[in-house]
Amino acid sequence: MVSSIDLKALNVFTLSTVTQDMIHKLVVKTLQVIPCLEDKNKKTTSEGKPLPSLMTFINRLVRYTNVYTGTLMTTLVYLERLKQKLPKNAQGLPCTRHRIFLSCLILASKFHNDSSPKNIHWANYTEGLFSITDVNLMERQLLYLLNWDLRVSNEEMVSHLGKFLDPIKEDLIRSSKMRQYLQKQQQAVAAQLQAEKELLATPSISRSSSTSSALSLGHMPSHSRASSMASCHYRQDSTSSVESLSPVMTKRWTNGVDPRIEMAAQNEEKELTRMLDHLCKGSN
Structure with a gap:
């Protein structure tokens, strides 16, 4: 099962440009597919052309076709499948590895792209090393050996590209951690700004309330002063009444x-006594 980080790294890798490290990986993988006879005195093809090194041959194809990285590296999967299909005692000619890689690249280009060069163009890209007949034959032979199954899974790509994907995954992890850190920082700043905003909003309400209270009090000074004056007069009247009382009354006042x-x-x-006296005098 491929993890999400592997898929992200694979997507990043397939969008990158072709490097010499990738081509070197392809050369090594192609050399491992089948052992070939080495004839130092005669390194030519069936067309009589001198046979270039495998590194030079692959670089030439990449330059001519401007192939995508994903398409180019898919040949790793086909090379591994072909290695598993060939007999252990199989042995090829000096040009066999060139044929194997060319046929793998042709099938990868045709299967994984909407449009790809025709076989006549592939023959031209070899600069005369192989004819159109050779290209057609090697394509059919590889299809037969692979049982016409050209599908490539993400698991296969990840397993073959671990050397290239590991640095990308490390960068992705660092970038993810940095994004999380920056996100936390932004959230903290937003929370602080919100708290400061609420803190600034609270005193303004208190000031407006205080101002309203002051204005309300400012409209009622005359009434308060009048009430105070009335209270003052009442206290003065009460004092005069108390002072005019006799000592006996004062004593009784103190009694409640x-x-x-x-x-x-x-x-x-007194008035009742006077009236009684007057009535008594009138009756006599």
Whole structure:
């Protein structure tokens, strides 16, 4: 099962440009497919052309076709499958590896792209090393050996490209950690700004309330002063009444009887006595 980080790294890798490290990987893999007879005195093809090194041959194809990185590196999977299919005692000619890689690249280009060069163009890209007949034959032979199964899974690509994907995955992990750190920093700054905003909003409400209270009090000074004056007059009247009381009344006041009530009662008693005396005199 391929992890999400592997898929991301694979996507990044397939969008990168072809490097010499990738071509070197292809050369090594192609050399491992089948052992070939080395004839130092005669390194030519069936067309009589001198046989270039495998590195030079692959570089030439990449330059002519401007192939995508994903398509080029898919040949690693086909080379591995072909290695598993060939007999252990199989042995090829000096040009066999060139044929194997060319046929793998042709099938990868045709299967994984909407449009790809025709076989006549591939023959031209070899600069006369192989004819159109040779190209057609090697394509059919490889299809037969691979049982016409050209599908390539992500698991296969990841397993063959570990050397290239590991640095990309490390960069992705660092970038992810950096994004998480920056996101936390942004959230902290946003929370701080929100707290400061709420803190600044609270005093303004208090000031407006204080101002309203002051204005309300400012509209009622005359009433308050009038009430205070009335209270002052009441206290003065009360003081005068208390001072005019006799010592007996003062004593009774201290006992809890209102002196004004006591005075009124005495006056009524005097008036009643006077009226009784007047009636008594009139009857005599």
